[in-house]
Amino acid sequence: MAKVDQIAQKIADRLGSMSEEERVHHNASQIAESERQHAHFKAAFDQGCCYICEADLTTFVETAPCLHWFLRPPGVKKRHYPAVAEKFGMMAIQSWVRWVANEDGWARNIADTTDEHHIVQVTARYGDYAWSISCGKTDFAGHTGKNSNFPHYHLQMSIKDRPFISYNDFHFRIHDDELSILKAMEATGVKSKFVNGESFDDVLATIDPQWVVDLPVDRTADPQRAAFNLQTILIADEGTTISGEAIYDMFQQAKRDGVSFASRAQTIPHSSGRTLIGEGPGVVDPAPREGGRGSNRRQG
Ligand SMILES: [Zn+2]
Numbered sequence: 001m002a003k004v005d006q007i008a009q010k011i012a013d014r015l016g017s018m019s020e021e022e023r024v025h026h027n028a029s030q031i032a033e034s035e036r037q038h039a040h041f042k043a044a045f046d047q048g049c050c051y052i053c054e055a056d057l058t059t060f061v062e063t064a065p066c067l068h069w070f071l072r073p074p075g076v077k078k079r080h081y082p083a084v085a086e087k088f089g090m091m092a093i094q095s096w097v098r099w100v101a102n103e104d105g106w107a108r109n110i111a112d113t114t115d116e117h118h119i120v121q122v123t124a125r126y127g128d129y130a131w132s133i134s135c136g137k138t139d140f141a142g143h144t145g146k147n148s149n150f151p152h153y154h155l156q157m158s159i160k161d162r163p164f165i166s167y168n169d170f171h172f173r174i175h176d177d178e179l180s181i182l183k184a185m186e187a188t189g190v191k192s193k194f195v196n197g198e199s200f201d202d203v204l205a206t207i208d209p210q211w212v213v214d215l216p217v218d219r220t221a222d223p224q225r226a227a228f229n230l231q232t233i234l235i236a237d238e239g240t241t242i243s244g245e246a247i248y249d250m251f252q253q254a255k256r257d258g259v260s261f262a263s264r265a266q267t268i269p270h271s272s273g274r275t276l277i278g279e280g281p282g283v284v285d286p287a288p289r290e291g292g293r294g295s296n297r298r299q300g
Pocket residue numbers: 050051052053054055066067068069
């Protein structure tokens with residue numbers, strides 16, 4: 001057995017043998033560590049600085065590869081990115097782009113469409129930047145090919161919708177330490193959690209639909225930035241009809257109160273309401289590879 005697999009086995013055994021109490025403790029300490037790191041990140045980012053190298057986000061020093069190069073400081077070229085990938089690895093890059101994306105509105109800038117064919121399939125955007133990381137099961141296994149017969153992932157980056165790095169530009173190696181953790185997680189069915197880097201898909205999967213329905217609605221804001229799309233269907237009770245006037249009044253009242261129509265649907269007499277929650281136009285589109293794989297976002 002390869003060394004990576006031996007370590008993966010050990011981690012998997014450890015994860016599998018944890019008591020509920022140990023698991024809770026383990027998760028809590030990991031979350032606390034992520035929160036601590038994120039606080040550093042945010043404090044620096046708010047000042048236009050990088051929490052890792054402590055330089056201005058617009059700094060480029062070729063001999064000091066850094067994650068902040070994903071904001072393309074002047075002077076950085078495509079050929080410089082393998083050094084960043086080599087130094088930081090897939091999970092650190094993913095965590096960083098997720099944090100940056102969430103600086104521009106929570107969750108709606110991150111699409112996580114990882115499915116049974118992927119280890120990672122994530123798109124994050126921030127301002128004019130969009131980054132996608134794709135690691136299919138075949139990439140993870142090291143699909144055959146002269147430059148790709150080792151565990152790797154692909155990365156795509158665009159600026160103002162113009163491609164800067166394409167998925168097929170690089171085969172970035174997955175570091176051995178991440179590989180053993182990812183293998184152990186795959187074996188035990190544990191999923192990666194990104195504290196403060198939650199995606200819209202994470203949110204849809206975990207939120208209480210009522211929470212979305214009850215969100216305040218700012219009707220003066222640009223609807224193109226809306227995170228959720230609510231569709232409410234009113235069904236008249238048998239043998240009755242719904243009053244158009246009642247619907248009109250409900251709309252006006254909901255507008256005045258700054259709440260969703262869905263939250264008032266049950267006030268219409270002789271009817272029942274059913275609301276579908278989906279992604280709004282303000283949610284980032286996934287950037288799938290090879291003809292649509294990874295684009296199957298579920299509707300909540
Ligand atoms: Zn930096």
